[in-house]
Amino acid sequence: MISFKNVTKVYGGTVKAVDNLTLDLYPGEIYGFLGPNGAGKTTSIKMLTGILRQDSGEITINGKNMLTDPLEAKKEFGYVPDNPDMFLRLKGIEFLNFMGDIYQVPGDVRKERIESLSRRFDMESALGDSISGYSHGMRQKIVLMGALVHEPSAWILDEPMTGLDPKSSYMLKEMMRDHADKGNVVFFSTHVLEVAEKLCDKVGIINKGKLMFSGTMEELRQLAKENESLENIFLEMTKDE
């Protein structure tokens, strides 16, 4: 379970990027975090993963507190950031082994997982190449594979479908469903309403740092007036006053 309790983050003393966020994500759920540009999605995810420190409030992952017990909390999740341009000097396989080392995944298990992930994402022939030569989508895939090498309980994915080709995107969605169905939390951000609509058990809509809605897709639809599209609800909740 992932829990945000009254979490606030202010940049430079003025920009309230996340405003008193309280949100619980339960095992078995795919939770989509929706919001327009600058809404506070990435800031929330960076606090959740320990990259940024919140100004107030508490974040726990499977009961482990990110501020007071960061090493244990970080073992609980795999994280894919919104920008996959990292470790460019490494070859794909070196990066995956590096991630395996960090999370202390034993050699034989690691080999099996890397083979299986490479097959799923069509990356077998690219593992020996330097990441600097990868396309955006291939970088996205290698970062995703690295995040999954230790088979984390929670998946935290910032805009994971961006740049993936249809087959990889389909594969990832299947994997997300499968992982949640095994009793894990999958938390991801997206701008794309249709993705959220098809994939998520629950969604949260954030705007200007404030959580405007959190609930099931069905509850979201019920909020809509008759004949109003989900897009209209989304626009209504995120419009500028």
Ligand SMILES: Nc1ncnc2c1ncn2[C@@H]1O[C@H](COP(=O)(O)OP(=O)(O)OP(=O)(O)O)[C@@H](O)[C@H]1O
């Ligand atoms: N390092 C920073 N310093 C100052 N302000 C920042 C910083 N990072 C983000 N912000 C501001 O905080 C707010 C939330 O940004 P954030 O990146 O969390 O939004 P987002 O929902 O992820 O947006 P996008 O969908 O465009 O990625 C925005 O007003 C943004 O300009």
